[in-house]
Amino acid sequence: MTKNDLIIETILMAGKIMIENGADMARVDDTLTRIARNAGIDNPKIFETTTGILMSIPKQAAAQVEPIQKRTIDLEKVSLVNQNSRAFQDGQISLNEFRNNLVKLNISTPFFSFWLQLIAAVIVSVTLMIMYGGSWRDIIATAFAGGLGYSCYYLINNRLKIRFVSEFLASFLIGVIAVLFVRLQLGSRIGMITIGGVMPLVPGVPITNAVRDVFAGHFLSGMARAMEALLSACAIGMGIAFVFRFL
Amino acid sequence: MMIIQIICSYLATIGFGIIVNIPHRALNSCGWVGVLGWVTYLVIKMANGGTMLANAVAALAIGLSSIFMARRLKMPMILFNIPSLVPLVPGGQAYKAVRNFAVGNDLAAISNLVQVAMIAGAIAMGFFVSELAARTYFRITVKH
Structure with a gap:
C-alpha cells in the first residue's frame, strides 16, 4: 500500500466512525482536514454528509468514497477519535498506529451496560x-x-x-x-x-x-x-x- | 426548593449523558454545565423574563460553558451541550399539542405547536450567539 492510500484509508475510517456515532459536521471536517495536513497533504479535498464521505488528494487520479449506512449514538468513540488525532498531531503515534487504533476502538469501545x-x-x-x-x-x-x-x-x-x-x-x-x-x-x-x-x-x-x-x-x-x-x-x-x- | 432543582438537574444531565455514552471523565463537568443552564432558566423565569428569553439565555449559558469545558478537558464540545440541553426541551408544550390534536381540539393544538417551534428557535438562537461569541473571542486572542 502506498503512503497516499494509507492516508486516505485512515481519514475515511476516522470520518466514518465519527459520523456513525453522532459527531457534528464542523467537528468532522476540522478533524479530517487536520489529519490530512499532519500527514503531509497541503490541500486535501474532503466532502462529507451524514450518509457518506468523499475524499481526494489533488494531482492524484483516484478519489475514494465511503458510504455510511447505520447511525447510532456513542459519543465516547467520537471523543476517542479526537484524542488519537491530537496524539498524531503531536507526533506521539505514527499514521500506521493511528489506523490500527481506529480499527481497535471501533470494535472494542465499552458502552455503559x-x-x-x-x-x-x-x-x-x-x-x-x-x-x-x-x-x-x-x-x-x-x-x-x-x-x-x-x-x-x-x-x-x-x-x-x-x-x-x-x-x-x-x-x-x-x-x-x-x-x-x-x-x-x-x-x-x-x-x-x-x-x-x-x-x-x-x-x-x-x-x-x-x-x-x-x-x-x-x-x-x-x-x-x-x-x-x-x-x-x-x-x-x-x-x-x-x-x-x-x- | 432551589436545592432540589439543582440536585435534580445535575442527576438528569448525568443520566442523559450515560444514555448517549459520554466518556466517564466528562460526566461530572457535564452535570455542572446542566445545572448552570437550568438555574439560568429558572432565575430568568422567576424574574418574569418570559419563556423565550429564559430558553435563549439558558442555551447561551450552556453553549459558553461547554466551550469552556471543551477547551479545559480537550474534548469535543457536543459531549457537554447535548445532555445539558435536555431539561430545556419543551416537553410540556409538545405534550399539550399532542393531547389537543388527539381529542380534536385543533386550534389549541396549533397554538401549542407554535410555542414548541418558538422555544426550539430560542434555544437555537442561544447556541448561535454563544458560538459567535466564542469564535470572535478566539479570533482576537489566538493568532494563527
Whole structure:
C-alpha cells in the first residue's frame, strides 16, 4: 500500500466512525482536514454528509468514497477519535498506529451496560418530572413508565434495528402505564408521568447537531438531521396520541 | 426548593449523558454545565423574563460553558451541550399539542405547536450567539 492510500484509508475510517456515532459536521471536517495536513497533504479535498464521505488528494487520479449506512449514538468513540488525532498531531503515534487504533476502538469501545442505562433512564424521568413541577406522589409511576419505556426502545432498537417504530411503541407503552397507574390511584397526573417517562427518548443528539450543522454551513447534513429529529418526535407524539384516542 | 432543582438537574444531565455514552471523565463537568443552564432558566423565569428569553439565555449559558469545558478537558464540545440541553426541551408544550390534536381540539393544538417551534428557535438562537461569541473571542486572542 502506498503512503497516499494509507492516508486516505485512515481519514475515511476516522470520518466514518465519527459520523456513525453522532459527531457534528464542523467537528468532522476540522478533524479530517487536520489529519490530512499532519500527514503531509497541503490541500486535501474532503466532502462529507451524514450518509457518506468523499475524499481526494489533488494531482492524484483516484478519489475514494465511503458510504455510511447505520447511525447510532456513542459519543465516547467520537471523543476517542479526537484524542488519537491530537496524539498524531503531536507526533506521539505514527499514521500506521493511528489506523490500527481506529480499527481497535471501533470494535472494542465499552458502552455503559444495559442495567446502568436503565437506571440512568429512570433517573432522567424522575428528576425531570420533579423539575417540571410534578408532585412527589407520581415518582413511582414515572420510574416505571421511564424504565419500561426505555427498555422497550432499547430492545427494539438493538434486536430488530427498526428506527421510529421503537420510539412509537415505547411512547405508547409509557402512555398506557401512565393511564393505568392513575386509574389504579397510584399516581395523580397522567400528563406529568408521561412527560417524565418520554424524556429519555428525546432525540437530543440530532436536535443539537442539526442546529450546529446549519449554522456551520453544512446545510445538507443539517436538514437531514433536523428531519431525523422531527420524525423521532412525531413517532413519540403518535404513540401518546394513540393512548389518548383509544383509552 | 432551589436545592432540589439543582440536585435534580445535575442527576438528569448525568443520566442523559450515560444514555448517549459520554466518556466517564466528562460526566461530572457535564452535570455542572446542566445545572448552570437550568438555574439560568429558572432565575430568568422567576424574574418574569418570559419563556423565550429564559430558553435563549439558558442555551447561551450552556453553549459558553461547554466551550469552556471543551477547551479545559480537550474534548469535543457536543459531549457537554447535548445532555445539558435536555431539561430545556419543551416537553410540556409538545405534550399539550399532542393531547389537543388527539381529542380534536385543533386550534389549541396549533397554538401549542407554535410555542414548541418558538422555544426550539430560542434555544437555537442561544447556541448561535454563544458560538459567535466564542469564535470572535478566539479570533482576537489566538493568532494563527
